[in-house]
Amino acid sequence: MALIEFAQITKHYPGSATPAVADLNLAIEAGEFITLLGPSGSGKTTTLMMLAGFEQPSSGQIRLDGQPIQSLPPHRRDMGVVFQSYSLFPHMSVAQNVAFPLSVRKVDEATQRTRGAAALDKVRLGHLAERKPQQLSGGQQQRVALARALVFEPRVVLMDEPLSALDKKLREEMQLEIRRLHRELGVTMVFVTHDQGEAMTLSDRVAVFNQGRIEQLAAPRALYDHPANAFVASFIGDNNSVAGRLDADGRLQLAGGHSIAARNAQALNPGDAAQICVRPERLHLAPATDAAGPASDRNLLRATVLDAIHQGDHWRVVTRLDGLDATWFAKLAPRELAAFGRTPETGQAVALGFAPDDAWLFAA
Ligand code: ADP
Numbered sequence: 001m002a003l004i005e006f007a008q009i010t011k012h013y014p015g016s017a018t019p020a021v022a023d024l025n026l027a028i029e030a031g032e033f034i035t036l037l038g039p040s041g042s043g044k045t046t047t048l049m050m051l052a053g054f055e056q057p058s059s060g061q062i063r064l065d066g067q068p069i070q071s072l073p074p075h076r077r078d079m080g081v082v083f084q085s086y087s088l089f090p091h092m093s094v095a096q097n098v099a100f101p102l103s104v105r106k107v108d109e110a111t112q113r114t115r116g117a118a119a120l121d122k123v124r125l126g127h128l129a130e131r132k133p134q135q136l137s138g139g140q141q142q143r144v145a146l147a148r149a150l151v152f153e154p155r156v157v158l159m160d161e162p163l164s165a166l167d168k169k170l171r172e173e174m175q176l177e178i179r180r181l182h183r184e185l186g187v188t189m190v191f192v193t194h195d196q197g198e199a200m201t202l203s204d205r206v207a208v209f210n211q212g213r214i215e216q217l218a219a220p221r222a223l224y225d226h227p228a229n230a231f232v233a234s235f236i237g238d239n240n241s242v243a244g245r246l247d248a249d250g251r252l253q254l255a256g257g258h259s260i261a262a263r264n265a266q267a268l269n270p271g272d273a274a275q276i277c278v279r280p281e282r283l284h285l286a287p288a289t290d291a292a293g294p295a296s297d298r299n300l301l302r303a304t305v306l307d308a309i310h311q312g313d314h315w316r317v318v319t320r321l322d323g324l325d326a327t328w329f330a331k332l333a334p335r336e337l338a339a340f341g342r343t344p345e346t347g348q349a350v351a352l353g354f355a356p357d358d359a360w361l362f363a364a
Helices: 044-052 094-104 109-122 138-150 168-185 196-202 220-225 230-235 288-292 334-340
Strands: 004-011 021-028 033-037 059-064 079-082 156-160 188-193 205-210 213-218 240-246 273-278 284-287 299-310 315-321 327-332 349-354 359-363
Touching (some): 033 196, 109 138, 109 168, 188 196, 230 273, 284 327
Parallel strands (some): 033 205, 156 188
Antiparallel strands (some): 004 059, 205 213, 284 349
């Protein structure tokens, strides 16, 4: 049995025409790190707050170990919560902040001290126990908030955009720290972010949210390699897309006389409108004359170079597909560009090549 289950959860906020969360089903296994990922307003925080007990669902059931928990107040759900704003008490020391959940739970003072110290050690801040929160950096304050969430050894830790106030370098450090804590403590973690890179770094599984619904729930690698639909393909990683119509041979016909073979064309019917998605690192550059040649085992689209930008470890070649209202870009390693022969110039006619296996078709 899953540790946490959302069963047909819907949440309507008063006065809002559309539900914030609609008919959500989600099972979370004990010990897993699961991330709720999606654009702003897609229902991630509402989902987390219903689990924490700060919001009530309009309908459906949330279960912990098979037992409904909706009637339990937040402090009786055995869940530690970390918010984006650290919400530390300014007048208390770091040690007092961390021990606070224990004092609320009427744990004796000696135990508060030993468990508070242990929690601070877990986040490597034992040496700062007597400071006040404002004497700490943002990253350190967030570690204190994390220690406070861990101090009563909850079965589940919930985190809502805990790193978004930190700069990039610190955020990446904290991601590794959270990974380490998850590995060492074996606690179940439910994490909310709009940052796909963060979700990919941290998670065993990612639930991709859109308009109050889960578009796909899968391991990071599977989301990237096997997106379920165009939304996921665009939200996870970079993506090129263009719309067309499927012909009787299972090829996608595009305006401008382009025609494409794709891997999952059999999922659609002839005549269906469809969108094709190709990752930029799956594109290669070929001479424009190649596109006029006989059909081969790869797709070749005629395009005009808009810009070629050196980005350190790769080149970003931005193009306009001929006869189509679509800008596609290729990410090319320096040696791939060397194979093309020279740096592409603005206005140059080229062909973009890709294998049918690297082209995903989705109903448009
Ligand atoms: P996310 O965390 O993905 O940004 P939220 O769960 O915060 O999304 O919000 C989902 C939807 O519910 C949004 O349309 C938001 O405006 C709305 N919403 C969130 N909180 C409230 C609230 N307290 N009252 C009314 N509407 C809310």
